[in-house]
Structures are given as structure tokens and as C-alpha cells.
Amino acid sequence: xxxxxxxxxxxxxxxxxxxxxxxxxxxxxxxxxxxxxxxxxxxxxxxxxxxxxxxxxxxxxxxxxxxxxxxxxxxxxxxxxxxxxxxxxxxxxxxxxxxxxxxxxxxxxxxxxxxxxxxxxxxxxxxxxxxxxxxxxxxxxxxxxxxxxxxxxxxxxxxxxxxxxxxxxxxxxxxxxxxxxxxxxxxx
Amino acid sequence: xxxxxxxxxxxxxxxxxxxxxxxxxxxxxxxxxxxxxxxxxxxxxxxxxxxxxxxxxxxxxxxxxxxxxxxxxxxxxxxxxxxxxxxxxxxxxxxxxxxxxxxxxxxxxxxxxxxxxxxxxxxxxxxxxxxxxxxxxxxxxxxxxxxxxxxxxxxxxxxxx
Numbered sequence: 125x126x127x128x129x130x131x132x133x134x135x136x137x138x139x140x141x142x143x144x145x146x147x148x149x150x151x152x153x154x155x156x157x158x159x160x161x162x163x164x165x166x167x168x169x170x171x172x173x174x175x176x177x178x179x180x181x182x183x184x185x186x187x188x189x190x191x192x193x194x195x196x197x198x199x200x201x202x203x204x205x206x207x208x209x210x211x212x213x214x215x216x217x218x219x220x221x222x223x224x225x226x227x228x229x230x231x232x233x234x235x236x237x238x239x240x241x242x243x244x245x246x247x248x249x250x251x252x253x254x255x256x257x258x259x260x261x262x263x264x265x266x267x268x269x270x271x272x273x274x275x276x277x278x279x280x281x282x283x284x285x286x287x288x289x290x291x292x293x294x295x296x297x298x299x300x301x302x303x304x305x306x307x308x309x310x311x312x
Numbered sequence: 313x314x315x316x317x318x319x320x321x322x323x324x325x326x327x328x329x330x331x332x333x334x335x336x337x338x339x340x341x342x343x344x345x346x347x348x349x350x351x352x353x354x355x356x357x358x359x360x361x362x363x364x365x366x367x368x369x370x371x372x373x374x375x376x377x378x379x380x381x382x383x384x385x386x387x388x389x390x391x392x393x394x395x396x397x398x399x400x401x402x403x404x405x406x407x408x409x410x411x412x413x414x415x416x417x418x419x420x421x422x423x424x425x426x427x428x429x430x431x432x433x434x435x436x437x438x439x440x441x442x443x444x445x446x447x448x449x450x451x452x453x454x455x456x457x458x459x460x461x462x463x464x465x466x467x468x469x470x471x472x473x
Contacts, residue, residue: 142364145372150364158352158360176356183360187367248343270340271347291324298326302336 136195143191150187157200158183160272161208167267168212170256178215182208205282254304262297265290 141149161182165175185207186200193200255263261283268279276290283290326333352360 142368143371145368147365147368150361150368154357154360154364158357159348159350162352162356163347163350176353179352180356180359180363184363184367187364190367191371244342247339248346251339251343266340271344273344295324295326298328298333298336301340302326302328302332305336305339 134195135200136193139190139193139195139200142187143193153186153200154183157186157204160201161204163271164205164208164267165212167255167263167271168209169215174215178208178211181211202282251301251305254301257304258297258300262293262300265293266297266301269294 138149138153142153158179162175162179165178165182166172169175169178182204186204189203255266258266264283265279268274268282269276274282276287276294279290280287283293285293328336
């Protein structure tokens, strides 16, 4: 999650500890925040390598911001989302988006039913491609809702729009995804 | 109506049937679960931690800056699964640093403190990938503990696995 959930400590306290030189706090914050930062960048950029670079840069900015952090005013996740988002936009301005999102996580899993797994994997790839093809705002809404598990009010906060607008974005996205997804299924 | 001239917004509907929506939601859920299982690469984690250390060092160097960084344990470097060489000197240096005497109680105290640095440096995400047995063996090697003691230390430290 794009959050400090899973850490036993209050986020503000962890950030203060980081600023005071605590390496463990740095590790906990990294573990809690980095995965979602990277995921977000990957969805925005469609490139694993670029997503890593952006994630590192976003985290570096977060570290630099830590001494000035005012606990309770903003969630680290929200702040990082914005920074990551902006970094991605900078990247996108410099080049056309690519789409190697085909690298849907491949896990070495000796589970039986290899064929079924491959089929599922293909379906997942198709869905990921369909998400990548959504207009940006719709894609952001889908990713925040389904991949980061945020509620509509929080998505609205991140995207700077009303809850109703989020619902509309999600509805349009679902309609388009269902069409693409359904078409992909029918092809098989 | 509030009488404040607020316009009623119209929320679009997706127009999907229940079965279609259900299928889509399920697929999205599966994809999300798959992607959440992914964790940042060790290399990225290390780069981010190195940046953090650099920022902390700069902060500590500033007049009136933060307190000096807690030393990162050598053993806190992540070298990848199954590639950890035992570094028994850590347990000894921790014991010396915290002025505790030998014996399991003291060693456990020292190891718990050390474990905080170790797990932190190793990365909760990476540690979480390990099965408890693997983690116990790793910690035992890393801290120079017996496996049974490492298990107790892990339990006491509420490590994230």
C-alpha cells in the first residue's frame, strides 16, 4: 500500500526519527512507501526501468523533506503520490510513453495447472494493456481504486476532483475496460 | 436542496450488467493482488537506503542538525537470498557496544537491538519474502546465534514475518 500501514509506529514519528538519524526508521519508511511509489510510476510510465528511477528520485525528495515534515498536515503517501506523479509527467514530456507493461509479475510458482496459469497470465496481460490504454485520469482513478485500495474521497483528494467526478471516471473506465477485456476474451 | 445554488452533479454509470461488472472486478482484483505481491528489487531498495543515509549524514553534519546517525550494521547490507555470509563479529560488537555480558539473556538483548538494525537494513520487504524458517536461519547466521535463540529473538522482536 501507498502507506505506512503495516508499521507499528505512527508515520509522523517515523519521519521524525528518520530526520534524527535513525537508520531503522529509514528502512521502515522505505519498506512501507516504496512499493506503491514504484507501482504508481510503472502504471504512469509503462517502463520498469524508468519507474525505478522515478521511485528513487521521489524517495530522495521525501528524505530531503523529512526535517521539515509537519506531522498531521499531510500523509506521506499523499505527498509522495504527488511528487511521483509530477516526476512522471516530466518524463512523459520528454518522450512518448512506451508500454512494456507486458512484464506482469512472473512468479516462480511450481503450482500445478501450468496451462491454466499461462492462460490467466495472458488474461492479466490483456487487462493491464487495457488499463494502460485508458485516458490518464481514468487510469489514475482505476489504479488508485483497485490497486492501491483507496476510497473515492481519497482518490478525489489525490486527483484534485470531487467524489462524483471520481465515480464518473471510474464508470467510464469500467465501461472501456469491459469492452476491451470482453473483446480480448472473445478472441481466445 | 441547500438553497445555495449548488448544482447537482450527474454521476455517470458504467452501464454494465451485474455479471459483466463482477467479472471485471474479479479480474482487476486478481491483477491487483498479483502486482501487490511484487516488491521493489534489492538493488532499488539499496539505492533508496543509500540516498537516505546520505541525507541523514548531511543533516547530522549541519550545525544544530539531527543527532548523529545510528550506525548501520555492516550486516544490514542485503546481499540477496541465500548469499549471506555469517558475520559473527556483529553479535560480539553489539555486546561490547551495549556493555552487556555474555549469556543468553544478555545476548538476546543485544541481538534484539542488533536485529532492529539488521532487519531494517535488510529490508522488511525482502525479509517478508522469506519463510519463517529461512528467516530464522538467516538471523542465526547473521548474528552468530543458535537457531533456537534466533527464533526466540525473532519472536521477541516482532519481526515482520
